[in-house]
Amino acid sequence: MTLQAGLCTALTSSALDKLRAHGVKTATDFIVKVKDIEVLSQETLIPYKDLCSIQRVLLAEHSAYPTLASCLYEKAIASLMILSTGCQSLDDLLDGGLYTGELTELAGDSVSGKTKLSDDLIRSKLQKVKYTQVFDIYDLFSALDAIMTDLNQQTPVKYPDLKLLIVDSLASLIYPIMGGNISFCQGLICQLGLKLKQLATHYSLAVLVTNYLTSSFNGGKKKPALGKAWSHVPHMRVILQKPVGGQGPSREAVLVKSNRQQTPKSALFSLDKDEPYEPG
Structure with a gap:
C-alpha cells in the first residue's frame, strides 16, 4: 500500500515528501526496509516520536495477530x-x-x-x-x-x-x-x-x-x-x-x-x- 498523507496525524504532507525522498514510498518499505527509526529520523529530519507513531499505525494495520503455535497445532x-x-x-x-x-x-x-x-x-x-x-x-x-x-x-x-x-x-x-x-x-x-x-x-x-x-x-x-x-x-x-x-x-x-x-x-x-x- 502506498503511503498517503493523513494515514495518521504524524504522517503529514511534509513528512511524506521527506520519506519518499529517501525511498520510503509504501507501507512495506517502512516496515521491512527501515531497520533503524533513529537513523531515519536523522536523515529525514522527521521527529523520532512521529516516526514511531507512523510505525505503530502501519504495524497495526498490516501485521497479522500473533497466535500461539500450540493453538494452531491443536x-x-x-x-x-x-x-x-x-x-x-x-x-x-x-x-x-x-x-x-x-x-x-x-x-x-x-x-x-x-x-x-x-x-x-x-x-x-x-x-x-x-x-x-x-x-x-x-x-x-x-x-x-x-x-x-x-x-x-x-x-x-x-x-x-x-x-x-x-x-x-x-x-x-x-x-x-x-x-x-x-x-x-x-x-x-x-x-x-x-x-x-x-x-x-x-x-x-x-x-x-x-x-x-x-x-x-x-x-x-x-x-x-x-x-x-x-x-x-x-x-x-x-x-x-x-x-x-x-x-x-x-x-x-x-x-x-x-x-x-x-x-x-x-x-x-x-x-x-x-x-x-x-x-x-
Whole structure:
C-alpha cells in the first residue's frame, strides 16, 4: 500500500515528501526496509516520536495477530482427517491417503482409471453419498456455492459431516467455453481453483479432482490440461498411466507434485479390487 498523507496525524504532507525522498514510498518499505527509526529520523529530519507513531499505525494495520503455535497445532489436529483411497500402494504414495484441507488432482488419459478410482473411493468409504450432475463450469460454481452456503449454517442440513468432495471431470466442464476470451477463461479457472481451495481449508474437506492429459504442439511430454492457470492449484498431483508392458487393470500412479512427499515417486496398483496387482 502506498503511503498517503493523513494515514495518521504524524504522517503529514511534509513528512511524506521527506520519506519518499529517501525511498520510503509504501507501507512495506517502512516496515521491512527501515531497520533503524533513529537513523531515519536523522536523515529525514522527521521527529523520532512521529516516526514511531507512523510505525505503530502501519504495524497495526498490516501485521497479522500473533497466535500461539500450540493453538494452531491443536486446531490442525482437531480438523485433520486422512481418507484412505482403498488401495494400499496409492495410500503409501500419498503419505497415507487424501488429506482434508488439501486439493488432490488425478490426471491421466482416457480409460486410465480416474473415474474408477473416484467411484471406488466413494463406494468403499462413504455411507452418505450425494451426486450432483453439472454440465458446465457455471453449474459447478452454483453447486459449490450451495455447498458453502449449507456448511456456513450452524447446523448443516444437506451436507452434515461432509469430508470429501470429488469433481469428475474438471476439464470437460471448462473446455466448452475455451473458444472464447482466453483471459476470461483463465480468470474462471483461477476463480474455481480459489473456491475449491477455500472449501478444502475453511471446511476441512479433502477435495479430489480428475483431469485430462494433453500434448503440446511440439509433441512433447503430456501434461495435465488447463495450463498454467491451473497448474499451481493442486497441493498434490498424481498422473495415472498404464505401466510399460502392463495389460488389463494394472496401472501406475506417479506423484509429480506434493507438499509432503519427495517427487517424482510411483506406485503400481490394480483397478480390479478382486485381482490386486503384484509386482513380479
